[in-house]
Amino acid sequence: MRENLFDDRKQAVRDNLQRIMEQVNNEVVKSNRKIDELQIMAVTKTVPAEIVNVAIEQGITLLGENRAQELLEKYQAYSKDDVAIHFIGHLQTNKVKSIADKVQMVESVDSLKLAHELDKEMEKLGSVMDILVEVNIGGEASKSGIPKEQTEELLGQISTLQHIKIKGLMTIPPICEKKEQVSHYFEQMHQLFVDIKAKNMDNIDMSVLSMGMSGDYLEAIRCGATIVRLGTAIFGKRDRPVNV
Numbered sequence: 001m002r003e004n005l006f007d008d009r010k011q012a013v014r015d016n017l018q019r020i021m022e023q024v025n026n027e028v029v030k031s032n033r034k035i036d037e038l039q040i041m042a043v044t045k046t047v048p049a050e051i052v053n054v055a056i057e058q059g060i061t062l063l064g065e066n067r068a069q070e071l072l073e074k075y076q077a078y079s080k081d082d083v084a085i086h087f088i089g090h091l092q093t094n095k096v097k098s099i100a101d102k103v104q105m106v107e108s109v110d111s112l113k114l115a116h117e118l119d120k121e122m123e124k125l126g127s128v129m130d131i132l133v134e135v136n137i138g139g140e141a142s143k144s145g146i147p148k149e150q151t152e153e154l155l156g157q158i159s160t161l162q163h164i165k166i167k168g169l170m171t172i173p174p175i176c177e178k179k180e181q182v183s184h185y186f187e188q189m190h191q192l193f194v195d196i197k198a199k200n201m202d203n204i205d206m207s208v209l210s211m212g213m214s215g216d217y218l219e220a221i222r223c224g225a226t227i228v229r230l231g232t233a234i235f236g237k238r239d240r241p242v243n244v
């Protein structure tokens with residue numbers, strides 16, 4: 001029985017990804033973007049490794065992990081050849097050590113303290129961690145991320161760390177009822193990204209803009225996203241709630 005249920009779920013992932021790839025390709029053409037400047041991330045929270053591996057078989061090369069504990073549980077079971085893993089959730093400093101050798105990027109850096117902890121750990125590993133700075137573009141009290149106005153200052157501080165390489169920005173915009181509202185936040189993010197890039201700050205490489213989730217990824221692509229992070233659109237509704 002269980003296997004049959006998994007078979008249905010696997011087929012749904014194949015169908016979903018085919019539809020998503022078509023929509024993304026159409027949007028890329030409409031927006032005058034290039035397909036090779038865009039990555040589709042599969043966000044794996046609550047999804048069994050066996051199902052995640054179906055997305056990888058279908059061509060997904062980037063996974064997004066929210067929780068250190070869940071990553072550790074599933075890590076061995078992922079088909080990891082040619083797949084990168086990015087950490088996208090709130091990262092407690094005491095969890096840094098457990099994930100530092102398993103992910104290629106931490107997208108959710110929003111404090112100097114966390115950057116310092118990552119730097120220390122990467123020094124021990126004799127390596128460098130790529131990061132994005134997470135921006136709280138809607139200025140919501142409940143959300144992680146640095147306020148837009150403080151982004152440049154934090155980037156400047158982090159850029160002095162030897163074992164960290166800043167690659168760009170990430171955001172989770174406020175929940176919006178209308179697509180125009182969410183596009184407004186994406187446009188603000190893109191403008192911030194472009195403005196910072198133009199400053200050519202030392203040790204800061206503004207090449208990645210991670211924004212857009214299942215409900216709004218086409219808008220995000222239109223506004224300049226280089227990574228869209230998709231959970232439910234690929235894997236279906238999550239069967240248990242998660243704290244993100």
Ligand SMILES: *Cc1c(COP(=O)(O)O)cnc(C)c1O
Nearest residue numbers: 043088213214229230231232244
């Ligand atoms: C869960 C999550 C996503 C994906 O959300 P969906 O709406 O399921 O696509 C993207 N980014 C972050 C940071 C998340 O926690």
